[in-house]
Structures are given as structure tokens and as C-alpha cells.
Amino acid sequence: MKGVYTQFKIKGYNLDNLLNHVKKRKITVYDAKKININSMIVSVKHAQSKNFFAITKELCYNIEKIKDKGSFYPFLYLYKNIGLIIGSVLFLTLCIIFNDFIFRIEFTGTGNVLSRELQLQLNEYGVTQFSRFSKIDVDNLSDKLLAKNPRLTFVECSKDGNVLVIDSALAEGSSDKLTGKETVLVSDVDGIVEDLKIYRGSQKVSIGDEIKKGQVLVDGLVTVKDQEMQVNVLAVAYIKCKAVYEYVSTKENLENTLLALYEEKFDDGEIIGSNVTVTNTENQYLYLIQIEYRRIIIVG
């Protein structure tokens, strides 16, 4: 390869004569520099380095290869180490491919307490672990999450490597705003306990229990080493509830319209299911709209 030279260090007597010997064999010598009377540094073209080495050995000089150099040396190095190129290309390709996948979803900010809700919403939009970033419009996703969560005042989704970071903040007037002063978690609805996450406090009901409005779900009175003490409660309760609305009309076949209307109007929690039953009494239709929803109460 042109532009690549091999540098040698030669030791022996009568080094001056070596240059003449080499020249006779049609080898061009570059950068010949004497270190002392018995040693010299010489460069030859990479293509002629084997010949030069053989000649020098033949003439009983001690020869040692120092390095390869020259402007085209990096290309020669890559050519000699083709595995390195293949490995690098493979590595870059894998990096590019895997960079597109979501390995983890991280919730930050004060809206972190609503992570479960946000996670369910993300699942609805098709954003799960191992889904692809290229199929998500991150800005649009932020807007969607914010629009669907009245308890949040700010949502920003961003890509941090393979992690989808969802930074959110609770609204100022939100009932979920954490104060750190609550001593009890009380249910504000009738329903069935679906899930209970207690970070601080003692559990008063079990999952699956039917509860009434005003019932204590988590108490701040805890026992530590046979000693009772009051702590501030930090807990989240998921309650499955049912809301029933009545609508009287002289018109029939209003089921779908009423269902859509009430679902749109409903803002007490996440709707799980709904149905309408109609009863006909004295030329009047009584529509009974039942909405099943999940109420999330956060105290801390």
C-alpha cells in the first residue's frame, strides 16, 4: 500500500554499508537517522519491508520493527483487522436498531403518584415496554396524557436513551396534592377495594372488601416494636364503584345517545364499563344508566 512505511531499528557494525547493500537490491531507504555509532533508525515502504528485513538478517544485523506509519496507515490497519470493521459495523447497526426500542418507562415529578393511571393510558395508546420510539409522537403523547388527566397540570414525555421519561406535575387544586400531613385515608365513595398500595400507615381493609363512603381504609396509627405511634399516611387506593343515573323521556331508543352523553360528562374516575336499561311505564321511558368506574384516592 502506498504511503505506508515501516520503521526499523538496526544494530550492528558498519551500518553505512548497509544502505549501499539495500540500494543495490532496489529498496528505497527513508528517514535514515543514526542514534549512535552502532544503531540506526530506518524506514522503508511497507511493501518492501519483508525484503528489507530478510536482507538485514542475512547481513547479520540485529533488526527490530518499531512501527508502521504514514498517512495511509489507518487504512492498512483496518484492512489487516477486517474483523474490527465488521464488529464495529455490527455494533453500530445493533445500537441504531435497539435505540428505537423502549426498555423502560420512568415516571418523574409530583405526578409520579399517578404512575399506574398513566401506565394504563400508555397501554391504551400502544406504548409499552419494547414498543418502538419511531411509532410514537412524543409531543403528541404528552398532550394526550395531559388532556386525559384533569388532575395533572403538566406532562412532558421525552426519550432518554432507551427510557421513555414521563415528567408530570399534579394540579394545584387537585385532591391528590400531597401535603405530608394526612393521618388517615378515608374512602369518599361506596365500592369494592380493587387495589391498595401502602407506603406508610396500617391497612384497615383487604382487597376485595366492600366499603362504604367515609370508611377508613388506611390508618396512621402503627405499631413499631410493641409501641403504638402516629405517622402520616402515604397510600393509594383503587376503588371499583358504580354510579347510577335516571333519565325519563317520552322518546324511545335513546340508549346509545344517553350512554355517550353520560360517559362524556362523567369525570369522577376512569370508566371501566357502562350499560343502559329501559323500563316503559305509562307512555314514558325510564332509562337507567349505570357507569362502572375506578376511583383512585391518593393520600400523603
Added chain:
Amino acid sequence: MKSIKYLYVMGFIDSIKENFCDIFPVPPLYRAVILGDKAGFFENVVGIKSFSCGEIVAFLKKGELKITGTELYIKKYCDGDLVVLGKIQAVTLI
């Protein structure tokens, strides 16, 4: 008798040479291009007699060429061409 004949032939050849040189100039013994005191390019170098940081003595077809200076080194040496770098102080034909 042979030696006389040889001398005669030699004289004849020399006379031809002299006449020929008048018509066609003889190529120089060596050609040198010196760039300041940094580099020197020499042609018609037959071999290298000695080589060190302070002095390089090269064989020419007739005679020798002595290059003196400091930190001298051979940048390139191939078919009759010699490139010397370093601080060249003097180039002398011996």
C-alpha cells in the same frame, strides 16, 4: 609492442573524447540543489561511504562528496538520488 599500440589507441580515444566534448557537453559529475541550510538534493550518488549526524560522505562516479552540518539525516536514498535534511553547513567535493 602491445603497450605502444595500447597507448596509441588510448591517445586516439582521448582525442575523440576531447573533440566530442567540445561538441556535446559532458554531463556534470553530480548535481545538487540546496534549499537554504535545511535540505539538500543530490544526484549521481553511487554509494554512501560514511554517515553520521554531523557528516555524510557519498561516493560519486569520480571522487566523493562531503556534506557537513548538524542533525543530518537521510530523508531518501535510492537509485543515485540522495536527499539530506538537517542543518547543512558545507558541501565539499573531495
